[in-house]
Amino acid sequence: MTQFEEVSKQSSLHPKPVGLVLQYGTAGFRTNAKHLDHVMFRMGLLATLRSKKTEATIAVMVTASHNPEEDNGVKLIDPMGEMVALTWEGYATQLANAEQDDLLTALKDVIKKEAINMSQEATVFVGKDTRSSSASLAQAVLDGVSALGGHSKDYGLVTTPQLHYMVRCQNTQGKYGEATVEGYYNKLCQAFIQLTKNASNCTDDQKHLSVDGANGIGALKVREMESHLKKELHLSLFNDGSEGKLNHQCGADFVKVQQKPPTGMKMNPGERCCSFDGDADRIIYYFTDSDGKFHLLDGDKIATLISTFLKELLKQAHLDLKIAVVQTAYANGSSTHYLENTMKVIVRCTKTGVKHLHHAAQDYDIGVYFESNGHGTVLFSGEAEEKIQQLAENASTDDETKRAALLLQNTINIINQTVGDAISDMLLIEAILAIKGMTVQQWDTIYSDLPNRQLKVKVSDRRMIDTADAERRAVSPAGLQEAIDTLVKKHRQARSFVRPSGTEDIVRVYAEAETQESADALAHEVSLTVYRLAGGVGDEPKPLQ
Numbered sequence: 001m002t003q004f005e006e007v008s009k010q011s012s013l014h015p016k017p018v019g020l021v022l023q024y025g026t027a028g029f030r031t032n033a034k035h036l037d038h039v040m041f042r043m044g045l046l047a048t049l050r051s052k053k054t055e056a057t058i059a060v061m062v063t064a065s066h067n068p069e070e071d072n073g074v075k076l077i078d079p080m081g082e083m084v085a086l087t088w089e090g091y092a093t094q095l096a097n098a099e100q101d102d103l104l105t106a107l108k109d110v111i112k113k114e115a116i117n118m119s120q121e122a123t124v125f126v127g128k129d130t131r132s133s134s135a136s137l138a139q140a141v142l143d144g145v146s147a148l149g150g151h152s153k154d155y156g157l158v159t160t161p162q163l164h165y166m167v168r169c170q171n172t173q174g175k176y177g178e179a180t181v182e183g184y185y186n187k188l189c190q191a192f193i194q195l196t197k198n199a200s201n202c203t204d205d206q207k208h209l210s211v212d213g214a215n216g217i218g219a220l221k222v223r224e225m226e227s228h229l230k231k232e233l234h235l236s237l238f239n240d241g242s243e244g245k246l247n248h249q250c251g252a253d254f255v256k257v258q259q260k261p262p263t264g265m266k267m268n269p270g271e272r273c274c275s276f277d278g279d280a281d282r283i284i285y286y287f288t289d290s291d292g293k294f295h296l297l298d299g300d301k302i303a304t305l306i307s308t309f310l311k312e313l314l315k316q317a318h319l320d321l322k323i324a325v326v327q328t329a330y331a332n333g334s335s336t337h338y339l340e341n342t343m344k345v346i347v348r349c350t351k352t353g354v355k356h357l358h359h360a361a362q363d364y365d366i367g368v369y370f371e372s373n374g375h376g377t378v379l380f381s382g383e384a385e386e387k388i389q390q391l392a393e394n395a396s397t398d399d400e401t402k403r404a405a406l407l408l409q410n411t412i413n414i415i416n417q418t419v420g421d422a423i424s425d426m427l428l429i430e431a432i433l434a435i436k437g438m439t440v441q442q443w444d445t446i447y448s449d450l451p452n453r454q455l456k457v458k459v460s461d462r463r464m465i466d467t468a469d470a471e472r473r474a475v476s477p478a479g480l481q482e483a484i485d486t487l488v489k490k491h492r493q494a495r496s497f498v499r500p501s502g503t504e505d506i507v508r509v510y511a512e513a514e515t516q517e518s519a520d521a522l523a524h525e526v527s528l529t530v531y532r533l534a535g536g537v538g539d540e541p542k543p544l545q
């Protein structure tokens with residue numbers, strides 16, 4: 001049988017519902033799991049082609065991250081562990097939407113456009129989250145890979161960033177680490193122990209952290225990792241999946257958007273807590289104070305903590321490396337102001353989605369990128385890593401320089417540079433707080449967030465909203481941006497923007513202003529405008545209580 005006959009035969013076992021159209025969004029395809037079997041099979045095919053094209057291992061992750069349990073989704077991972085190249089997102093959309101009889105034509109079209117040598121070997125790694133639909137959907141991916149004669153390795157239940165990490169390890173012949181989950185824990189936990197071993201300012205009390213696992217894969221993996229930490233960090237795990245529902249009233253997205261603690265978590269006043277999202281690529285910190293007030297330390301505050309730490313170390317090591325922080329329009333205005341004016345680092349703003357931030361961060365010696373929702377990491381250029389290593393190994397460097405160089409070296413090792421990683425970010429943050437002897441309260445007061453609000457508006461076709469300037473301005477429908485500008489002027493220190501979500505069928509509205517009442521009012525007014533000008537469906541948005 002030829003390769004294509006096998007594809008035809010197998011694809012009839014993963015039929016596409018006629019007329020269903022999906023878009024490769026902010027982070028892959030995402031919708032109700034019952035519509036995804038054919039997409040998964042086809043992404044198995046596409047990943048195999050991508051592997052042949054790049055002559056490297058590619059990965060496919062089955063997850064819908066922070067979406068509800070009924071949803072699922074898929075993300076494609078490129079050779080260095082980054083998100084798949086943009087042109088291939090286009091192919092993914094074409095393949096996913098080809099009607100059953102047109103699939104081979106669509107497939108051959110990609111092969112022709114990319115001049116793929118079909119006799120080249122292919123290897124695809126596959127991973128999945130804990131959703132009940134993930135097992136059969138991951139099998140559909142594996143079927144797609146084997147239909148085109150590719151080799152596959154099934155990593156089973158892993159976090160999204162763990163799978164990204166495996167791909168990078170595999171394609172760098174182990175230079176980045178060993179392509180196993182055990183290898184991942186060893187590398188990160190070793191670095192954590194090295195970083196914190198002289199942290200004399202850190203009391204035993206400070207070595208404790210409460211973790212909300214969002215009832216997802218992150219919880220399982222935190223449990224698995226714990227013994228590698230050799231009691232240097234004590235983790236209390238909540239929402240571990242034994243009772244609650246995935247992402248339901250818990251997890252990083254819930255905490256960030258609702259600005260309140262997750263359910264299912266025991267929180268004592270002043271205690272440091274964090275939440276992962278459903279595939280453990282995001283992390284958010286928080287605590288409640290003695291008055292019961294909730295304090296959120298989001299991706300912007302995490303980026304500030306990390307970049308301050310790195311800047312200090314660079315200074316101590318006398319290293320002249322260019323450091324930048326990459327954010328999106330959702331970054332709190334106070335964070336941008338602090339980074340630019342007090343810390344004096346370069347700040348860049350990109351479109352939403354880590355693929356955009358990652359790309360921008362690659363322009364610097366050290367690029368710290370975080371979405372406000374806690375999705376982010378740090379990238380070091382090859383040259384920066386080399387300079388740091390040379391300094392750490394140079395016998396004639398003085399003690400202070402050497403100490404800083406060694407801390408930088410272990411910081412590089414604790415970070416998963418392929419993509420935002422809740423586990424790796426958590427260990428880095430914990431290490432920084434321990435080294436600085438800093439409490440979560442002190443970290444929180446670096447700057448004060450401007451009160452803000454995020455809302456969702458349902459419209460008949462969210463694609464009618466087009467944006468420009470890193471999503472900060474709406475260029476269609478006509479009149480929308482002018483209306484937003486007029487509303488913003490009515491509030492002090494205000495800013496607002498709207499954009500279609502790439503993961504949910506809604507339009508997102510963001511507003512910030514001097515007071516919470518003002519931010520809430522502005523978010524509501526802008527929601528109403530979107531509803532009226534962009535074809536809102538259902539009831540008109542109501543003011544916030």
Ligand SMILES: CC(=O)N[C@H]1[C@@H](OP(=O)(O)O)O[C@H](CO)[C@@H](O)[C@@H]1O
Nearest residue numbers: 026027353354371373501502503504
């Ligand atoms: C405002 C917001 O949090 N948007 C999230 C969300 O994308 P949307 O396109 O906004 O639905 O999910 C993405 C994937 O996890 C994440 O990268 C992004 O930051």
Ligand SMILES: [Mg+2]
Nearest residue numbers: 065277279281
């Ligand atoms: Mg996620």
